[in-house]
Amino acid sequence: MESVSEPWSRLAPDYERARSREDSLDRLVEWPAQRALLGDVSGVSFLDLGCGNGGKLLELVEDGAAASVGIDISGNFIRHGRADLELVQADLSHLASVPEIEGRTFDRIMFLQSFGYAVDPVRTLRTARSLLSPDGYILLTRTQPIRYAIERAEANGTSLGEGYFARDPHAHRNGWNEEITLTKRPYTMSDLLNTFSAAGLWVETTLEPQLSEADGERYPHKQAWMDKYLGILIFKLLPLPTGAQAPAA
Numbered sequence: 001m002e003s004v005s006e007p008w009s010r011l012a013p014d015y016e017r018a019r020s021r022e023d024s025l026d027r028l029v030e031w032p033a034q035r036a037l038l039g040d041v042s043g044v045s046f047l048d049l050g051c052g053n054g055g056k057l058l059e060l061v062e063d064g065a066a067a068s069v070g071i072d073i074s075g076n077f078i079r080h081g082r083a084d085l086e087l088v089q090a091d092l093s094h095l096a097s098v099p100e101i102e103g104r105t106f107d108r109i110m111f112l113q114s115f116g117y118a119v120d121p122v123r124t125l126r127t128a129r130s131l132l133s134p135d136g137y138i139l140l141t142r143t144q145p146i147r148y149a150i151e152r153a154e155a156n157g158t159s160l161g162e163g164y165f166a167r168d169p170h171a172h173r174n175g176w177n178e179e180i181t182l183t184k185r186p187y188t189m190s191d192l193l194n195t196f197s198a199a200g201l202w203v204e205t206t207l208e209p210q211l212s213e214a215d216g217e218r219y220p221h222k223q224a225w226m227d228k229y230l231g232i233l234i235f236k237l238l239p240l241p242t243g244a245q246a247p248a249a
């Protein structure tokens with residue numbers, strides 16, 4: 001069976017093309033909110049897991065971040081001439097076998113719309129936690145699970161609750177390339193929060209970023225999309241003090 005990540009070798013250029021459009025929600029809502037939460041990045045090192053083409057990481061390094069690494073399975077990376085930015089083709093589910101990060105720690109570890117591709121989400125988050133420097137944190141974003149619940153309910157003619165609590169993986173037509181289908185494992189809010197706890201992390205901040213009023217008026221089709229599907233969740237996750245962790249699942 002094809003892995004949930006496999007389609008990205010073909011989808012990556014389409015995703016980046018869509019992301020760079022002036023009305024993309026990543027450009028208008030998600031990246032500004034992620035940047036605001038990150039604050040001043042001077043001297044801060046990043047590990048960006050599922051970094052796409054590395055464009056976001058390049059921007060952070062250009063704004064003063066310390067030497068940083070981006071990892072993505074697609075290998076569809078931007079060209080850059082910086083020694084302080086490494087973009088590595090690898091699987092975020094197998095971080096222990098990535099030589100470029102062996103023995104290193106990072107001040108910020110990001111999963112920006114990529115955590116859903118972890119084969120074992122708790123194990124991946126635990127590994128990420130072990131790669132944090134003291135005072136480091138994880139920035140993780142995920143699509144509001146309600147969005148997929150609505151799509152499932154509409155596709156299957158069921159109630160919202162049946163869509164939300166469904167357990168079987170479903171085929172998701174993404175908005176970037178109609179011919180490529182992504183397989184999504186359903187998740188609920190409690191699944192997400194329990195995953196963070198099981199990985200020894202606590203939620204310091206959660207954001208549900210929205211379009212500004214001006215952008216909503218300028219791009220009414222995007223406002224309509226946000227009104228229906230809500231957008232993404234952004235979590236700032238910190239390691240629980242040793243001794244306060246949930247037992248291993």
Ligand SMILES: C[S@@+](CC[C@H](N)C(=O)[O-])C[C@H]1O[C@@H](n2cnc3c(N)ncnc32)[C@H](O)[C@@H]1O
Nearest residue numbers: 005008050052072073074091092112113114117
């Ligand atoms: C929705 S895109 C998000 C890209 C970027 N983080 C952003 O915020 O624009 C998801 C990314 O996850 C990557 N990805 C999917 N499965 C992966 C895996 N197993 N390991 C590493 N990257 C993966 C894809 O190639 C894609 O670049």
